[in-house]
Amino acid sequence: MKSQQEIHDDLHSxxxxxxxxxxFLSLSGLSGILAGIYALCGAIMAxxxxxxxxVPNYTSGTDYHIIxxxxxxxxxxxxxxxxxxxxxxxxxxxxxxxxxxKQGTTLWTPATYRVIINLIIPLATGGIVIITQIIFxxxxxxxxxxxVFYGLALIAASPNLYxxxxxxxxxxxxxxVICGFxxxxxxxxxxxxxxxxxxFYGALMFRKYEG
Amino acid sequence: xxxxxxxxxxxxxxxxxxxxxxxxxxxxxYDFNTLKQLLQTTDGNLATHIKALxxxxxxxxxxxxxxxxxxxxxxxxxxxxxxxxxxxxxMEEVIKNQKR
Numbered sequence: 001m002k003s004q005q006e007i008h009d010d011l012h013s014x015x016x017x018x019x020x021x022x023x024f025l026s027l028s029g030l031s032g033i034l035a036g037i038y039a040l041c042g043a044i045m046a047x048x049x050x051x052x053x054x055v056p057n058y059t060s061g062t063d064y065h066i067i068x069x070x071x072x073x074x075x076x077x078x079x080x081x082x083x084x085x086x087x088x089x090x091x092x093x094x095x096x097x098x099x100x101x102k103q104g105t106t107l108w109t110p111a112t113y114r115v116i117i118n119l120i121i122p123l124a125t126g127g128i129v130i131i132t133q134i135i136f137x138x139x140x141x142x143x144x145x146x147x148v149f150y151g152l153a154l155i156a157a158s159p160n161l162y163x164x165x166x167x168x169x170x171x172x173x174x175x176x177v178i179c180g181f182x183x184x185x186x187x188x189x190x191x192x193x194x195x196x197x198x199x200f201y202g203a204l205m206f207r208k209y210e211g
Numbered sequence: 212x213x214x215x216x217x218x219x220x221x222x223x224x225x226x227x228x229x230x231x232x233x234x235x236x237x238x239x240x241y242d243f244n245t246l247k248q249l250l251q252t253t254d255g256n257l258a259t260h261i262k263a264l265x266x267x268x269x270x271x272x273x274x275x276x277x278x279x280x281x282x283x284x285x286x287x288x289x290x291x292x293x294x295x296x297x298x299x300x301x302m303e304e305v306i307k308n309q310k311r
Contacts, residue, residue, distance in 0.1 A: 004305065004306060004309045007302050007305055007306060008306065009226075010226055010229055010302065011299075011302055011303075011306075013226055013229070013230060014229050014230060014232075014233040014299075015233075017230045017233050017234055017249065017250070018233040018234065018236065018237040019237075020249060021233075021234040021237055021238055021241065021249055022237040022238050105248070105249075106248075109245060110238060110241065110242075110245060
């Protein structure tokens with residue numbers, strides 16, 4: 001017959017192994033902070049480019065008009081966005097890989113694959129929808145579209161991630177919806193959602209799981 | 212007082228078996244090598260426990276090939292799920308009774 005302590009330990013080990021087996025626990029909070037910093041740098045570059053172009057009548061609150069007046073900006077902004085995305089993913093993979101090694105596991109577990117699939121479906125859908133809107137010149141849809149679909153992707157992937165990711169997802173969706181009502185402030189909302197929010201939640205996760 | 216251990220499942224009393232059942236409850240399916248890594252056990256040890264669970268029809272074994280390498284995946288059966296739940300309930304019961 002087992003002692004009460006043994007049963008206690010059994011239950012604890014089951015809970016521990018269930019969490020470890022189903023969650024991608026190597027996600028690095030530090031990479032969230034860095035992704036936020038990259039996004040802020042990208043936003044500052046975008047702002048600088050818009051001012052540099054000296055678009056006539058440029059005032060804050062009309063930022064999507066700039067692209068209509070200076071089409072070359074579309075490609076420059078796309079390039080900045082791709083660079084920010086690539087830098088964030090690379091940093092995320094490197095730092096999470098390092099964290100996994102420290103935890104004595106590998107980055108590529110069944111939970112990781114599930115996270116990637118759950119992220120890709122809403123992100124690809126959102127990407128296609130946003131591209132169709134760009135083709136039709138609805139630039140004011142880009143920022144809220146990015147935020148809302150990114151938020152949905154995070155929520156879809158959150159069962160296999162730390163719980164903070166779900167709250168980040170909710171925050172992005174709320175921000176995206178507000179942004180939709182305020183066309184012309186897209187860059188400001190984009191910088192808040194991808195910059196400030198990532199830094200905030202990344203720092204929260206870093207303190208809680210890596211501190 | 213009735214014996215609180217009478218609801219214990221003899222097959223599931225070993226911790227490694229409990230952990231295997233836990234992993235298969237939390238995931239649709241799991242493969243041998245990842246499971247071995249996760250539980251930090253040896254090939255032989257894990258195989259023995261899996262065989263015991265398989266014999267009792269608590270888990271379902273799916274053998275297939277990935278890139279011509281054998282890939283064995285395990286799933287929990289309905290029978291296994293209810294047995295696991297019953298055993299957990301019994302464990303909880305014992306702890307509750309002894310706290311009083």
